[in-house]
Amino acid sequence: MADWTPPQGNGPRWIAACVVGLAVGLPLATMWNVVLLPQAAPEPGRLGMLVMVLRALAGAIVGGCLGLAQAVVLRRTYPGFPAPFWIGATAAAGYIAAFVTTVVYAILVRWAAEMPILVFVLIGAVATGVISGLTYGIAQARV
Numbered sequence: 001m002a003d004w005t006p007p008q009g010n011g012p013r014w015i016a017a018c019v020v021g022l023a024v025g026l027p028l029a030t031m032w033n034v035v036l037l038p039q040a041a042p043e044p045g046r047l048g049m050l051v052m053v054l055r056a057l058a059g060a061i062v063g064g065c066l067g068l069a070q071a072v073v074l075r076r077t078y079p080g081f082p083a084p085f086w087i088g089a090t091a092a093a094g095y096i097a098a099f100v101t102t103v104v105y106a107i108l109v110r111w112a113a114e115m116p117i118l119v120f121v122l123i124g125a126v127a128t129g130v131i132s133g134l135t136y137g138i139a140q141a142r143v
Contacts, residue, residue: 010077017069025065025094029058052106056099063094063136086143093139097132104131 033055067090071083104127112120 010073013073014070017073018066021066021069022062024069025062028065029061032058032061052099052102055102056095059094059096059098060091061094064091066090066094082143086140089139089143090136093135097135100131100135101128
């Protein structure tokens with residue numbers, strides 16, 4: 001699966017689908033975390049794990065948008081392509097990646113006072129990339 005590439009002539013469509021999916025999903029996920037989440041869980045200090053679970057829904061939003069955009073491209077090439085499964089797997093992967101990333105950041109925050117901010121940001125960014133890449137890749141490869 002490591003050598004998979006979009007079918008001939010679909011490379012630009014695939015890239016555009018990924019860009020569009022993320023361009024739509026990221027603002028919607030941000031809106032969830034900034035606008036709607038405080039309404040759903042107004043006292044985050046007391047809710048602890050529930051806030052992490054709700055915050056991870058932002059990942060499902062991003063994953064759903066990404067999966068939908070990718071499914072449009074794949075459906076054109078593969079008429080029997082299982083788009084609902086692809087979208088569901090990508091949304092689930094987004095949720096898992098967001099949840100695990102939130103846990104990683106919570107752990108990093110404990111040591112944030114002892115490390116330079118640049119190191120904190122770089123560790124968080126690398127962790128987010130690795131976790132997301134593995135999670136999305138495994139979920140989509142299963143479909």
